[in-house]
Amino acid sequence: MSIQSVVRCESYDQSVMNETVARHFEALKVAELLSPGTRALIKPNLIAARKPESAATTHPALIRAVALWLRERGVESIALADSPGGLYTPSILETVYAASGMKALGDVVELNRDTGFQTRACPPDFENASFNLINPVCQADLIIDIAKLKTHSMTRLSAGVKNLFGCIPGLQKPELHYKHPNIAGFSNMLIELAKLVAPQVTLIDAVDCMEGDGPTGGTVRRLGLTLASRDVFAQDWFAATLMGIDPESVGMLARAKARGWLDPDAIELTGDAPVYADPPFILPETTSVDFTGFLPAFLRAPARKALGRLLKPLPKVDPKKCVGCGRCAESCPAHIIRIENHKAKFTAKGCISCFCCQEMCPAHAISVKRIFGGRTSG
Ligand code: SF4
Ligand code: SF4
Known part of the structure; x- marks a missing residue:
């Protein structure tokens, strides 16, 4: 117990x-x-x-x-x-x-x-x-x-x-x-x-x-x-x-x-009696919405694989908010962020969607972009 x-x-x-x-x-x-x-x-x-x-x-x-x-x-x-x-x-x-x-x-x-x-x-x-x-x-x-x-x-x-x-x-x-x-x-x-x-x-x-x-x-x-x-x-x-x-x-x-x-x-x-969140907690923007649900079960995994690039959440920098501190580049395990002219620049290729960059950004300049999907709650 x-x-x-x-x-x-x-x-x-x-x-x-x-x-x-x-x-x-x-x-x-x-x-x-x-x-x-x-x-x-x-x-x-x-x-x-x-x-x-x-x-x-x-x-x-x-x-x-x-x-x-x-x-x-x-x-x-x-x-x-x-x-x-x-x-x-x-x-x-x-x-x-x-x-x-x-x-x-x-x-x-x-x-x-x-x-x-x-x-x-x-x-x-x-x-x-x-x-x-x-x-x-x-x-x-x-x-x-x-x-x-x-x-x-x-x-x-x-x-x-x-x-x-x-x-x-x-x-x-x-x-x-x-x-x-x-x-x-x-x-x-x-x-x-x-x-x-x-x-x-x-x-x-x-x-x-x-x-x-x-x-x-x-x-x-x-x-x-x-x-x-x-x-x-x-x-x-x-x-x-x-x-x-x-x-x-x-x-x-x-x-x-x-x-x-x-x-x-x-x-x-x-x-004490627990308190259950109502409504549930809002999940991060990175949370995928799986729109393959309308497909027959045997087609869902191949569809996800084929569309992986489109489904994958990727970080996006708002240059207006970025202060060029470099904390994102320092924390990126894939080393795909560089600082140019005091702004962070990302290369999408090689990103593993770990979001260490977003986690470390003190200016809240990094959001998530995804071609398909949207935010969900729990
Ligand atoms: S999500 Fe991870 S791998 Fe992708 S740019 Fe940010 S820190 Fe680098
Ligand atoms: S951590 Fe944020 S503010 Fe600092 S360089 Fe990266 S995006 Fe810009």
Whole structure:
């Protein structure tokens, strides 16, 4: 049985967050995971230098509440670490900490500034032989994954599993995109990474979430919840249902279920009654509408293959919004973006539709173009 804790909260007021975390951790018996000398790691979503109000990053009040809870139980070693999108350098970390409100948490956690990593081998039945993980992940013996609930242009859902992609250092993330250019392979890679990192607790900040062009370019959507579980896959399955997204349509979750790592029937709710999004969350522009449905079943796959180029979502730059910062080019695993005359120029050939460029653009200058199809909700 997988216990799924649900707590309603309508604000990020610190006392509300403290009470929320206490209720979750009581329900999940997190105190049993602590021992003298526990080295705890808090892994928030710090995808980019965004303000908490943008709902792209985990809210600092929830992180402070977790750190205070651990401190009250005698845990002295509490690190906070993430590898944001793009370069992984001490100066970029400082910028992200400042914008996201993490800098103010320096009195309760140790903000990571070590940009080293170590290679960790995967079990023999994994398709990935190993992963390079940032040092704080390798050094911790209690990992608390604190994700933000968002839609995602490539994976559809960004929650506990996707948040752990930030355990991969810097530009090794786009390299993994390139190594796994299709959603099936990329999803499988993400769940193997999650299984290797194995966070003991996953918390989801779903008070203010993001819908539409997540994980950075969408709009704020209030759900008024926090969620917690000791099972990251079950947690994400449940979170998807709250958003009105069919969990089976999320590659990571379908694959985790197929591999026997997730049993949706074994999720047992505790705490407050959940809130289900009505209407469902708006999905990213990249979400395909499959118009081959009118064809006989045996013709659908060949039709999709033949029309693949037309169906494929591709990034498009608005030159009026582009400020020529180069963050998109730096993050493009296919190296098909160049900066000319202070504007980004894309070559469509070679694009793997990973949308790292859109994710990293601070000016919201990148949208998605597709000859067929349109935006959908969950
Ligand atoms: S152009 Fe954008 S979507 Fe295409 S491969 Fe590069 S980063 Fe990915
Ligand atoms: S498209 Fe966005 S990320 Fe790329 S150079 Fe322009 S402003 Fe920067």
